[in-house]
Amino acid sequence: MALLNPSRFAAAVALAAAAVIGAIWYLRPSGRPFAVERTADTNILLVTIDTLRADALSSYGGPAQTPNLDRLAAHGARFTFAHAHTVVTLPSHTSILSGLLPYEHGIRDNSGFRVKAGTPTLATRLKPLGFATGAFVGGFPVTKRFGLTPGFDVYDDQMPETRGAIEISMPERRADLVVSRANDWIGRQNGKFFAWVHVYDAHSPYRPPDEFASRYAQQPYYGEVAFVDRALGPLFDRLAALSRPTLVIVTADHGESLGEHGELTHGMFAYEATLRVPLIVAKITKDTKAPKGLVIDSPVRHVDLVPTVLDAIGAPPDAALTGVSLVPVVNGGDRADRPSYFEAMTYNLVRGWAPLRGVLQGRDKYIDLPLPELYDLSRDATEQANIVGVRRDRVQVLTNLLRGYNTAPPNRPGQESAETAARLRSLGYVGGSAPSKAAYTEADDPKHLVQIDNDLHKATELTQNGRRDDAIAVLQSVVARRPDTADAYLSLAYAYWESGEPQPAIAVLEKGLSAGAPDRDIRIRLGLYLAESHTDARRAIALLEGMSSEDVEALNGLGVAYGDAGRSADAVKTFTRVLALDPTNGLALQNLSALALQQALATKDSATRAAKLQEAESYAHKALDADPALPDAYTTLGVALSTAGRKADAIDAWKRAVDLDASQFNALYDLWFELFAAGRRDEAILYGRRFVATAPPAFFAPDITRVRATLPPER
Numbered sequence: 001m002a003l004l005n006p007s008r009f010a011a012a013v014a015l016a017a018a019a020v021i022g023a024i025w026y027l028r029p030s031g032r033p034f035a036v037e038r039t040a041d042t043n044i045l046l047v048t049i050d051t052l053r054a055d056a057l058s059s060y061g062g063p064a065q066t067p068n069l070d071r072l073a074a075h076g077a078r079f080t081f082a083h084a085h086t087v088v089t090l091p092s093h094t095s096i097l098s099g100l101l102p103y104e105h106g107i108r109d110n111s112g113f114r115v116k117a118g119t120p121t122l123a124t125r126l127k128p129l130g131f132a133t134g135a136f137v138g139g140f141p142v143t144k145r146f147g148l149t150p151g152f153d154v155y156d157d158q159m160p161e162t163r164g165a166i167e168i169s170m171p172e173r174r175a176d177l178v179v180s181r182a183n184d185w186i187g188r189q190n191g192k193f194f195a196w197v198h199v200y201d202a203h204s205p206y207r208p209p210d211e212f213a214s215r216y217a218q219q220p221y222y223g224e225v226a227f228v229d230r231a232l233g234p235l236f237d238r239l240a241a242l243s244r245p246t247l248v249i250v251t252a253d254h255g256e257s258l259g260e261h262g263e264l265t266h267g268m269f270a271y272e273a274t275l276r277v278p279l280i281v282a283k284i285t286k287d288t289k290a291p292k293g294l295v296i297d298s299p300v301r302h303v304d305l306v307p308t309v310l311d312a313i314g315a316p317p318d319a320a321l322t323g324v325s326l327v328p329v330v331n332g333g334d335r336a337d338r339p340s341y342f343e344a345m346t347y348n349l350v351r352g353w354a355p356l357r358g359v360l361q362g363r364d365k366y367i368d369l370p371l372p373e374l375y376d377l378s379r380d381a382t383e384q385a386n387i388v389g390v391r392r393d394r395v396q397v398l399t400n401l402l403r404g405y406n407t408a409p410p411n412r413p414g415q416e417s418a419e420t421a422a423r424l425r426s427l428g429y430v431g432g433s434a435p436s437k438a439a440y441t442e443a444d445d446p447k448h449l450v451q452i453d454n455d456l457h458k459a460t461e462l463t464q465n466g467r468r469d470d471a472i473a474v475l476q477s478v479v480a481r482r483p484d485t486a487d488a489y490l491s492l493a494y495a496y497w498e499s500g501e502p503q504p505a506i507a508v509l510e511k512g513l514s515a516g517a518p519d520r521d522i523r524i525r526l527g528l529y530l531a532e533s534h535t536d537a538r539r540a541i542a543l544l545e546g547m548s549s550e551d552v553e554a555l556n557g558l559g560v561a562y563g564d565a566g567r568s569a570d571a572v573k574t575f576t577r578v579l580a581l582d583p584t585n586g587l588a589l590q591n592l593s594a595l596a597l598q599q600a601l602a603t604k605d606s607a608t609r610a611a612k613l614q615e616a617e618s619y620a621h622k623a624l625d626a627d628p629a630l631p632d633a634y635t636t637l638g639v640a641l642s643t644a645g646r647k648a649d650a651i652d653a654w655k656r657a658v659d660l661d662a663s664q665f666n667a668l669y670d671l672w673f674e675l676f677a678a679g680r681r682d683e684a685i686l687y688g689r690r691f692v693a694t695a696p697p698a699f700f701a702p703d704i705t706r707v708r709a710t711l712p713p714e715r
Contacts, residue, residue: 034076034282034291035331036247040313043246044126044194045239045284046305048096049228050089050139051203051266052252054082054278056225064222066229068236069250069280075290076248076282077330082300083360084254087274087344088267089141092253092302093198097121097148099306099321101341103406107146108345112413112520114550114581115147120318122194122306123151129315132193136182139200140171145552145582152196156181160629161586175199175231183238192244197235201228202256204265221258236284245285247312249305252277260382262450264457267346269446270356270367271383275342281308281330298329299360301340337362341405344446349412350518352484353449354440359402366398368407370445374398413520413551452482459491468495479515486517490525498663500696502533520554523547527557533699537565552578556587563595571595586627593619593636600643616640631661638670647674658687665695669703676710685711 056062059070059078085095091107098105098121107113123133134154142148143157156178160171182197201208201224208216208223216223239246255274257263266274279300283291303323310317311325328334340360348355358367363378374388374395388395442448455474462471472495478488489512496505509526513519523543530540540561547554559574572595578588593616600612620637623630634657642650651674657667668691675684688707695704 032291034294036281036308036312036327037283038312038314038327040129040315041192041244042283042313043192043239043242043244044122044131044309044313045235045246045248046096046122046194046196047232047235047248047250048093048196048198049202049225049250049252049278050198050200051254051256052225052228052278053255053258053273054080054252054276056202056222056255057229057278059280060278062222062225063219064216064225064229066226068229068233072236072248072250072282072284073280074293076280077294077296077326079279079281079296079298079300079326081297081363082251082277082279082302083275083340083342084252084277084302085340085342087254087270087342088346089139089253090146091345093142094119094148095302096251096253096305097123097196099303099318099323101303101322101405102343102345103408103410104322106411108343108410109349109413110141110346111350111553112548112551113146114548114552117147117150119147119150121148121151122196122309125151125306125310125315126194126313127151127153129313130192132189132191133195134182134185134193135196135198136178136185137196137198137200138173138175138178139198139203142198143582144584147550147581154185156185158584158626161627172200172203175201175228179231179235183235186238186242197232199228199231201231204256221256239284240286243286245283245287247309248280248282248284249309250278250280250282251302251305262454264454268344268450268453270342270344270358272365272377272381277302281326294330296329298335299338299340299362300326300329301338304338339401341402345410347446347449347453349410350486350521351449351452351482352437352444352486352516352518353446354444355410356446357402357405357407359398359405361398361401364394364398366395366402368399368402369447370440370442371447412518413548449482452478452485456485456487456491459488463491463495468499471495483515484517486512486519486522489515489517490521493525493529497529500698502529502535502698505529506533506535520547520551524554524557527561531557531561531564534564537561541565549577550581552582552585552588555581556585556591559588559591563591563598568595568599584626586623586630586633589619589623589626590630590633590636593617593623593633593640597636597640597643600640610644613640613644617644629660631657631664631667634660635664635667635670638667642670642674647678650674651678658690662690662694665691665700668695669700669707672707672710689714 054060056064057066057069058064059073084092086092086102088110090110091102094105094107094115095102098119102108105119106116127133133152135152136156140159144155149155159173178197178199182195186195206220206224208220208227212223212227213220254266255277256266257273260273261269261271263269301323304326307317307321307323307325308327311327342358344356347353354370356369363376365375365377367373372388373386374391375383376387455478459471459474472492475488475492478485489508493505493508506529509522512522527540527544530536544554544558544561555574555578559571562571562574575588575592578585596612596616596619600609600616603609617637617640620633623633634653638650638653641653651671654667654671657664668687672684672688672691688711692704692708697704
């Protein structure tokens with residue numbers, strides 16, 4: 001036998017150690033099966049991977065290479081038939097954290113809802129039991145403004161604000177940054193803790209880092225999943241170095257359709273591609289003898305997770321919870337059936353389509369729609385054969401089961417009072433958030449409206465790619481076919497507004513209200529456009545005053561409308577209310593900065609002016625601390641600095657604004673002006689030409705004329 005070269009052997013050992021340091025719990029199976037040990041002295045880690053199909057992970061037979069999650073599953077319990085109760089982020093996470101069904105906690109969509117004060121969650125339950133509590137989230141739909149913060153000592157959610165009326169994707173933070181923040185916090189804990197780590201990368205659009213983009217060039221979604229797995233590795237390694245064991249639960253809020261059943265992403269249907277989720281329960285410890293993993297096929301649900309954690313730490317069960325602990329399933333092989341309720345309400349709330357509800361019992365799945373569906377998942381896992389017409393007996397059983405849940409119409413977001421509704425009617429508006437239809441027809445069934453959804457996705461991409469006229473044509477076609485589609489009006493209005501055509505944008509939104517489209521988002525956008533275009537602050541206020549006092553977006557819009565109407569005190573009060581709900585809301589801080597600046601420019605008293613300029617600067621910096629990529633805050637900061645005589649600093653702020661957003665036309669104009677005044681003629685000409693070429697005449701016609709007169713002819 002050849003002798004090993006000692007130096008080469010040492011190098012190999014070093015490389016291996018670098019790869020698995022802290023992860024020794026993975027390496028030496030003990031032969032004993034995994035079991036959940038009931039003990040109060042354990043850490044709890046909940047990892048939620050947004051938009052993760054169960055069949056994406058390699059441990060589930062999927063194409064994404066996920067070695068860290070695979071190792072976790074190999075020494076824990078991997079559930080093959082776990083289901084969410086809804087197919088969008090905020091409602092699903094609220095169910096995961098509260099143990100409540102969507103109609104119990106009241107969150108039915110991502111927009112317009114906020115978790116009710118006093119709703120028990122894992123954080124509020126574990127904090128009094130001596131756990132430090134920290135949340136580290138990667139996606140906008142679960143930021144502070146949505147009300148999941150109670151009980152958490154730390155709620156780390158710093159990420160950009162939304163931009164404009166439409167987005168291809170919501171703002172997010174990469175998984176490696178989220179994990180880094182979580183690891184820093186875990187490293188500072190001396191006692192037991194509960195940590196929730198939420199990663200968002202697998203959400204559309206699928207843009208994995210370069211290494212994974214090249215490896216999964218034909219399947220970028222799976223590249224995102226593989227990247228998430230690598231990002232989670234350091235988190236598991238950190239736990240393996242702790243003296244106290246950690247119970248780890250990994251799941252997803254929902255999956256992703258990837259074109260199945262005609263759905264490109266998620267939210268419209270509740271087929272298995274989006275409703276079935278991965279679920280892994282494991283323990284990470286310094287013990288070098290890891291248990292043998294289990295594969296469990298019993299039906300389990302998101303509402304079972306809170307009872308499972310309570311059982312695992314020896315806390316008293318809560319009889320008010322629908323779910324049951326999975327500890328007996330893991331430890332004792334309990335194979336009892338657990339019927340499950342599910343829903344998809346987003347398109348009912350934002351488009352007026354039929355609400356989707358259903359139940360799972362055993363492997364039978366019933367979907368209650370105008371065109372009902374029944375699937376035997378044991379034989380038809382991809383739901384290709386609707387057997388509702390041949391299994392009428394089973395349909396009746398499952399219909400009766402569904403009736404045992406609350407199938408009342410969901411509350412509409414931004415539901416107005418009768419007084420507010422009357423005021424809107426007096427202004428000529430028809431409220432679209434009236435009670436839902438008494439009956440939905442086959443024309444309202446999402447299965448008949450898939451092309452509408454695909455066209456809306458197409459229009460968004462066309463808009464983002466600068467093909468405005470093509471996007472407008474697609475959106476006009478959608479409105480003609482389905483006049484109650486609120487997001488079509490929003491996208492149309494956005495296309496006009498961004499092109500510098502405020503009046504057509506306003507007219508489109510008013511048409512949407514008159515057509516009876518679900519009105520929460522339309523009212524907010526119309527109120528903003530009326531105020532920002534200085535068209536009619538009174539109408540803007542009337543639209544927004546009656547909306548929910550906990551709707552952060554509506555409140556931000558109302559504050560802008562108050563400011564445009566000269567009601568500064570009301571505006572400050574409204575933005576302060578936003579910050580009470582969401583302390584790191586960059587838009588509210590930016591709006592307070594703009595108000596203080598407006599007041600500074602309006603006063604002749606030098607002391608008041610100086611104080612207000614300082615206030616404007618302070619709020620702008622706070623806005624940028626909350627969202628370093630907020631261009632409006634840099635623009636406002638520049639004006640405050642310039643007015644205070646700090647011209648060089650102002651120029652730097654405006655340059656940062658236009659680097660972040662080429663449509664910061666006020667910053668472009670101010671750069672032209674101040675650079676000329678400073679004798680920096682070449683730079684002034686550069687920014688002046690950009691302003692003249694891009695600023696919309698509807699807003700800037702006199703300024704464009706003024707700047708153009710100073711520019712030399714282009715060669």
